[in-house]
Amino acid sequence: MSELTNASSSSAPERSGGDDLSEPAGEPAGPVPVDDQGWRRLSVRVVWLDLVRVVISLATGYLGIVVSDEPVWALVAGACGGLLTALLDLRRWQTTRYRITPERVEMRTGWLSRKHRTVSRDRIRSVDSSARLLQRLLGLRTVHIGSGETESSFKLDALDHRHAALVQRELMPGSSAAVLAPPDPASADPVPDPVPVARMAAETVIARFRRSWIPLNVVSVWAVFAIAGPLFALNWPLRALGVDLPELGRDLIGWDGRGPVANIALVLLIAYPLGVIATTVAFLLENGNFQLVRTGTAPDTALVTRRGLLTTRTVQRTDSRMRGIAVAEPLVWRWLRLARMKALSSGLGAAAGEATGGDILPRIRLAEAHDLAAEILPDGARPLEATLARHPRGALTRRLGMALYGPALVSGVMLVFTLTGVLPGLWWLLPLALIPVTLPLAVVAYRSLGHAVDGDYLVVRHGIGHRRTVALQRRAVIGWTVQQSIFQRWGGRMTVGVATAAGARHYESPDMSEEQALTFITKATPDLAAAFVLDDYAEKSGSPNRTATVSANHFR
Structure with missing residues (x-):
């Protein structure tokens, strides 16, 4: 069984890379094993990595058998899984080949089920590298080659760190072939093996890791879950060894000697600092040497x-x-x-x-x-x-109305259930107690609205719980979407959507006035606006909700 995946397009090139590009200039990476057709192999150090995994799996399985009278099946199962994974990984190393040509990047792998993946170089969107702890100890890197499509993206797991840097260098913008060291004239071999070189690229540092970032990223109301999650996961293997973590914790804090409120407060008082410490460690591991x-x-x-x-x-x-x-x-x-x-x-x-x-x-x-x-x-x-234009007062009225009508509607539904005896007492009044909270949030949501055209960029902002300000190049706009609900039409407002090939692909600015929307679209993209004004959206429609879409195809 063979599978072929091919992605090609005429789009402008973009590639990513950069791991270990700071190697000294001219320092050889060592000969890359290449066959007659240009196919390369993964690093032989993958075999060493799998041998380490085998040893760890065997040790874990042994402990699972001898640590207690009864086998600890969780450890035994984990050891068997690790052993099988290591053996399959050896087979993957034996059957995987990759090739980089001026036109494409290819990878073929598999034994019983063979796969051959091909991605055109002008379709490559990212070339990233990563390394887990064992890989770093053995000088290995995993190179991820992304095309923007799952079917044609793949990873090379794993390469020697110098060869990984070479692959990234080859796939950088403007590169079409490997950078080769010149042959040694004193060598007796007239055609020596190619020695790739990962040359130093000119770099300008924009930001480095700062210690002041640590409290900004680790202090959170959710920090308590950073310690609760690992403890919950640790409870299962320890239970197999006869250790009951919840019972041990109850004994340590004297759970039975206090009431539930005091116990919960004590748990939070202990768990929160531990959670902050765990979050700090995780943040440093992820962002250290940034x-x-x-x-x-x-x-x-x-x-x-x-x-x-x-x-x-x-x-x-x-x-x-x-x-x-x-x-x-x-x-x-x-x-x-x-x-x-x-x-x-x-x-x-x-x-x-x-x-x-x-x-x-x-x-x-x-x-x-x-x-x-x-x-x-x-x-x-x-x-x-940029200074953002404020949206009309109707946008504020709409949000204040939703802040009032939402809790009132929920309260009315609960009142019906109360009258029928399904809900007891005065529970139907609880949603009304939220109005002092929803009204200020409505004002915050209105104040978050804004838009502007600033030079070569258009800027839109909205959101309450998660406010997002987006600055997008005007040349990146490939279309507009204008929507009007029946309530927006009555108030002379509309929601303007920006279509683009970047980021989330679509960004919205809700509740502009009609004049603001047309001015914004015309100023940001005059060509698209010329087609947009002629679109049927400007005509009266019998539909209570109207949506108009215009793209670059309107004037091609």
């Missing part, structure tokens, strides 16, 4: 993110495909003036399981995010600081 740099020489430049202590990860986003930036501010963070930034690049994030995400920095202060955004964007613009 670096955000711009690498390459214009016009082939890219933004590279490196992070991780035990498991390292390198992500490169090509500047030629960067289309903007987004700032997310959840409600609690907003009051603390904190935010998280996301880069908007075309071709990334569309496929499930894609190795590359859009998050570009940990949670940082909003003022710092605005300063760094100017360095992250290739043109140095500062669209996130």
